[in-house]
Amino acid sequence: MTAPDDSLPTTYDAAATEAAWYPRWTEHGVFTASPEEAATHEPFVIVIPPPNVTAVLHMGHGLNNTVQDVLIRWRRMAGDAALWVPGTDHAGIATQNVVEKQLAAEGQSRFDLGREAFVERVASFVDRTGGEILNQLKSIGSSADWSRTAYTFSPELSRAVRETFVRLYEDGLVYKGHRVIHWCPRCGTSLSDEEAEFTETAGKLYHLRYPLASDPTQGITVATTRPETMLGDVAVAVNPDDERYQALIGQEVVLPLNGVRIPIIGDSYTDPAFGSGAVKITPAHDANDFEVGKRHQLPMPVVIDAEGIVREVDGAAGRVPEALRGLDRADARKAILPLLEAAGALVKMEPHQHSVRHCYRCDTVVEPRLSDQWFVRMQPLADKALTALRSGELRILPERWEAVYVNWLEGIRDWNISRQIWWGHRVPVWYCTASCGHAPIVSRTDVAACPGCGGAVRQDEDVLDTWFSSWLWPFSTLGWPDETPDLKAFYPGDVLVTAPEILFFWVARMVMSGCWFMGKAPFHTVYLHGTVRDMQHRKMSKSLGNGIDPLDVVHLYGADALRWTMVAGLGLGVDVMLDPTDLEKSFAPGRNFCTKLWNIGRFLLSRVGTDPVTPVSALPSASLTAADHWILERLDAAIADCDAALGPARPANGATWTEAERSRGLRLSEYAEAARRFVWNELADWYLESVKPRLNAEGADREVARAVLAHAFDGALRLLHPVVPFITEALWQQLPQTADGAMLARAAWPVARGGSRDEAKAFEIVRDAVAAIRQVRAEYNVQPGVWVDALLVAPDGTQAMVIPQVDTVGALARARVQAASANPGGAAAQVLLTSGVEVVVPLAGMIDLAKERQRLDGELAQLEKQLTALEGRLANEGFVAKAPPQVVEAERAKAAEWRGRAQQLRTKREALGNG
RNA sequence: GGGCGAAUAGCUCAGUUGGUUAGAGCACCUGUCUUACACACAGGGGGUCGGGGGUUCGAGUCCCUCUUCGCCCACCA
Numbered sequence: 005m006t007a008p009d010d011s012l013p014t015t016y017d018a019a020a021t022e023a024a025w026y027p028r029w030t031e032h033g034v035f036t037a038s039p040e041e042a043a044t045h046e047p048f049v050i051v052i053p054p055p056n057v058t059a060v061l062h063m064g065h066g067l068n069n070t071v072q073d074v075l076i077r078w079r080r081m082a083g084d085a086a087l088w089v090p091g092t093d094h095a096g097i098a099t100q101n102v103v104e105k106q107l108a109a110e111g112q113s114r115f116d117l118g119r120e121a122f123v124e125r126v127a128s129f130v131d132r133t134g135g136e137i138l139n140q141l142k143s144i145g146s147s148a149d150w151s152r153t154a155y156t157f158s159p160e161l162s163r164a165v166r167e168t169f170v171r172l173y174e175d176g177l178v179y180k181g182h183r184v185i186h187w188c189p190r191c192g193t194s195l196s197d198e199e200a201e202f203t204e205t206a207g208k209l210y211h212l213r214y215p216l217a218s219d220p221t222q223g224i225t226v227a228t229t230r231p232e233t234m235l236g237d238v239a240v241a242v243n244p245d246d247e248r249y250q251a252l253i254g255q256e257v258v259l260p261l262n263g264v265r266i267p268i269i270g271d272s273y274t275d276p277a278f279g280s281g282a283v284k285i286t287p288a289h290d291a292n293d294f295e296v297g298k299r300h301q302l303p304m305p306v307v308i309d310a311e312g313i314v315r316e317v318d319g320a321a322g323r324v325p326e327a328l329r330g331l332d333r334a335d336a337r338k339a340i341l342p343l344l345e346a347a348g349a350l351v352k353m354e355p356h357q358h359s360v361r362h363c364y365r366c367d368t369v370v371e372p373r374l375s376d377q378w379f380v381r382m383q384p385l386a387d388k389a390l391t392a393l394r395s396g397e398l399r400i401l402p403e404r405w406e407a408v409y410v411n412w413l414e415g416i417r418d419w420n421i422s423r424q425i426w427w428g429h430r431v432p433v434w435y436c437t438a439s440c441g442h443a444p445i446v447s448r449t450d451v452a453a454c455p456g457c458g459g460a461v462r463q464d465e466d467v468l469d470t471w472f473s474s475w476l477w478p479f480s481t482l483g484w485p486d487e488t489p490d491l492k493a494f495y496p497g498d499v500l501v502t503a504p505e506i507l508f509f510w511v512a513r514m515v516m517s518g519c520w521f522m523g524k525a526p527f528h529t530v531y532l533h534g535t536v537r538d539m540q541h542r543k544m545s546k547s548l549g550n551g552i553d554p555l556d557v558v559h560l561y562g563a564d565a566l567r568w569t570m571v572a573g574l575g576l577g578v579d580v581m582l583d584p585t586d587l588e589k590s591f592a593p594g595r596n597f598c599t600k601l602w603n604i605g606r607f608l609l610s611r612v613g614t615d616p617v618t619p620v621s622a623l624p625s626a627s628l629t630a631a632d633h634w635i636l637e638r639l640d641a642a643i644a645d646c647d648a649a650l651g652p653a654r655p656a657n658g659a660t661w662t663e664a665e666r667s668r669g670l671r672l673s674e675y676a677e678a679a680r681r682f683v684w685n686e687l688a689d690w691y692l693e694s695v696k697p698r699l700n701a702e703g704a705d706r707e708v709a710r711a712v713l714a715h716a717f718d719g720a721l722r723l724l725h726p727v728v729p730f731i732t733e734a735l736w737q738q739l740p741q742t743a744d745g746a747m748l749a750r751a752a753w754p755v756a757r758g759g760s761r762d763e764a765k766a767f768e769i770v771r772d773a774v775a776a777i778r779q780v781r782a783e784y785n786v787q788p789g790v791w792v793d794a795l796l797v798a799p800d801g802t803q804a805m806v807i808p809q810v811d812t813v814g815a816l817a818r819a820r821v822q823a824a825s826a827n828p829g830g831a832a833a834q835v836l837l838t839s840g841v842e843v844v845v846p847l848a849g850m851i852d853l854a855k856e857r858q859r860l861d862g863e864l865a866q867l868e869k870q871l872t873a874l875e876g877r878l879a880n881e882g883f884v885a886k887a888p889p890q891v892v893e894a895e896r897a898k899a900a901e902w903r904g905r906a907q908q909l910r911t912k913r914e915a916l917g918n919g
Numbered sequence: 920g921g922g923c924g925a926a927u928a929g930c931u932c933a934g935u936u937g938g939u940u941a942g943a944g945c946a947c948c949u950g951u952c953u954u955a956c957a958c959a960c961a962g963g964g965g966g967u968c969g970g971g972g973g974u975u976c977g978a979g980u981c982c983c984u985c986u987u988c989g990c991c992c993a994c995c996a
Contacts, residue, residue, distance in 0.1 A: 596958045677944075
């Protein structure tokens with residue numbers, strides 16, 4: 005027998021443990037998964053939401069990747085071929101912006117460098133500093149298969165992007181469109197609808213009066229939030245049913261400031277109830293006006309250029325007054341108002357609350373701009389994505405997001421995929437520079453010469469939206485478009501873990517591309533977790549300065565403490581609140597849990613020692629005490645609770661979710677709580693305490709206790725490993741039955757063994773009794789140094805119960821519970837347990853009879869109140885007639901039991917007399 | 920403007936098809952440095968389940984309505 009007290013340090017050293025174990029896991033290939041493994045094991049695949057290649061780890065990543073790691077470690081232990089594919093996104097606009105900012109600091113712009121040199125510069129920047137975030141993910145324990153690290157701009161994935169563009173073009177789903185799109189004048193590129201985010205803004209509504217050409221004393225008033233765009237007006241639209249204006253339709257008005265004559269037209273787009281009921285039409289600078297302009301074949305003069313400068317750009321000769329030319333659109337708005345006022349055109353201004361679109365990358369106000377862009381026709385793709393959800397092939401948790409997903413897909417609009425930036429996948433389209441009239445060439449491979457005339461070609465200048473590569477992620481990372489073994493083994497994947505913010509940007513589009521190109525949705529479950537917020541419920545962000553650096557937390561308390569804190573607080577779809585000003589307080593739950601677990605382990609392992617233990621399955625049932633049966637039963641229950649909380653890993657029929665399954669699982673906080681309760685409140689608080697004396701004595705019973713202790717702790721560590729991988733691995737390695745080279749990270753997920761429930765119940769009585777004794781002690785202020793005796797009296801009131809080990813557990817409460825055959829006489833506190841067992845604590849010299857009477861009166865009153873309610877229910881004919889028989893039966897039995905207990909209490913009370 | 924969701928203890932949240940005395944963690948109060956752990960142990964207080972109405976033998980749970988918050992979408996000139 006050995007008891008190496010010094011085998012584990014007294015305090016948990018997170019840094020040393022993490023530094024020691026992460027490399028060992030990777031060296032042993034613990035995180036890798038191969039197609040060969042998938043042939044014999046059920047594959048379980050998660051693809052990482054690829055962080056921007058230049059990103060720095062923040063709490064959102066911490067949360068997102070912890071969730072993925074918990075799931076992947078759980079399935080890996082459960083025996084799946086668990087694959088977590090990591091990688092990064094080249095993040096077109098975002099990355100280009102970073103490098104442009106560097107250039108600006110050097111007094112340069114990308115145009116000074118030229119396209120080729122600029123792209124080279126970005127690429128080398130990415131080579132040098134990119135992907136650091138993946139190393140940061142390792143430091144929080146992420147168990148991705150790093151050998152597969154992918155990058156959306158790698159040659160392999162770029163090939164997939166081209167294949168996709170060309171195939172969609174061939175399918176008639178990619179086309180070039182001429183229309184008003186969202187334009188960021190700062191980034192110098194178009195944006196998709198999703199990239200142009202609405203911000204509620206307090207603006208003004210300007211009422212402008214345009215005089216009639218035929219009679220300048222008459223006029224029509226229009227309302228606008230952007231007066232500077234009046235320079236590009238080509239019409240005034242009124243509702244054809246609006247009686248106020250019907251007579252004016254067909255007449256002309258004269259634009260103030262530039263004198264251009266424009267018609268008054270009738271178009272049902274105009275809402276008579278809004279503003280003045282007349283709308284100025286500026287087709288080049290407003291998406292709606294563009295539609296009106298098309299309907300009425302109006303000219304489309306452009307008066308604001310790509311940089312947001314007001315000037316006569318296109319078809320706008322004579323429209324912009326000298327005084328306004330060259331002004332930024334914001335300055336132009338300020339400058340045009342006095343001019344309009346002087347011209348008598350400014351009727352009034354009123355405050356106006358409206359939503360204005362901003363660039364999601366730089367927050368610049370988006371400018372609607374008329375231009376040529378590549379679009380994807382989304383309707384056919386969206387139909388498939390809707391079918392995937394409706395058929396049960398796909399589910400979204402929390403379920404309320406399914407309605408949002410459906411809502412968006414049903415109203416889907418075509419996707420603008422071209423960007424006027426340089427960092428990204430170039431549009432694979434070439435144009436003949438000679439005028440041989442050859443159609444644009446859309447090609448999988450680079451084109452050197454015009455197939456028509458053999459002349460020179462030039463490639464389309466635009467690059468593709470960064471999401472046009474990330475929407476392929478679930479299969480491009482597995483080798484698509486080639487039919488690789490990886491693709492066959494690991495597509496479709498299982499769970500996609502992300503935040504709701506990118507449901508449309510990314511998740512819905514992945515479903516669309518997966519259904520379209522692979523014929524199957526890329527995963528069966530979308531898990532949308534909450535957002536990390538501060539104590540004022542504000543989202544953590546760089547600009548607010550309310551962020552927490554996960555690496556700070558790792559350094560202070562360890563990765564496990566970080567992970568535990570987040571997972572324990574992670575109800576389904578619930579936001580995680582953390583206080584950036586008080587890391588100590590925020591991460592105390594994780595740190596405290598790790599410390600407690602370490603102390604449990606240190607003490608338990610020192611008592612179990614290093615000698616081999618008997619497998620629990622080899623122990624004769626009769627050799628087990630009630631406590632042993634109880635803790636084994638609790639372990640079974642904990643396993644069942646954890647399994648139920650984590651839920652089915654995939655649909656039971658392998659293809660589609662049934663209604664019953666659909667909302668189950670992925671309750672990470674419930675899983676963590678179930679595991680915590682077992683190791684802390686059951687194993688440590690009760691079993692470990694009850695088993696101490698057995699471990700101190702030599703003999704067979706000591707071996708039983710060692711075996712059960714080791715088994716229970718082993719089970720606890722397995723259950724906890726996905727959340728707190730480092731500390732559990734370090735402790736598990738110290739268990740006597742751990743084989744050399746074995747790793748908890750690859751150990752089997754526990755399975756309930758099924759034990760004797762009845763045997764376990766005997767220990768529940770001990771627990772209740774101890775609790776009752778503690779209560780009595782607290783109530784009567786029995787000093788800690790003073791020991792009390794207690795009797796356990798069986799329900800029939802005559803026979804005292806003898807319960808093994810009760811003395812030990814009693815010691816916990818500084819009380820000895822003894823079996824006794826005679827009434828001790830004298831004053832005693834008496835507590836009736838729900839099991840019917842009565843606990844009698846003789847408190848000679850200590851008991852205050854008045855207080856005990858009061859206590860019993862209170863207990864009796866409470867019981868009688870409940871009994872009255874219960875009997876009232878049973879007397880209710882409706883209840884007896886209509887409630888399910890088993891419910892009525894249960895209520896009757898309960899009433900009988902309570903009557904008995906009340907009678908017992910009354911007897912006790914009478915014995916005390918009336919002081 | 921359209922759609923969705925939420926309101927339960929001081930805080931963050933559970934509460935499965937209506938059916939025992941509405942739970943957990945944290946926080947709070949009281950006691951304890953009990954030989955693994957004060958980052959711990961033991962005990963305790965605290966909720967008319969947002970307001971009102973309805974269905975039912977029975978409502979935190981179902982229906983209506985009001986109030987307040989949140990989210991998504993939108994051609995808010």
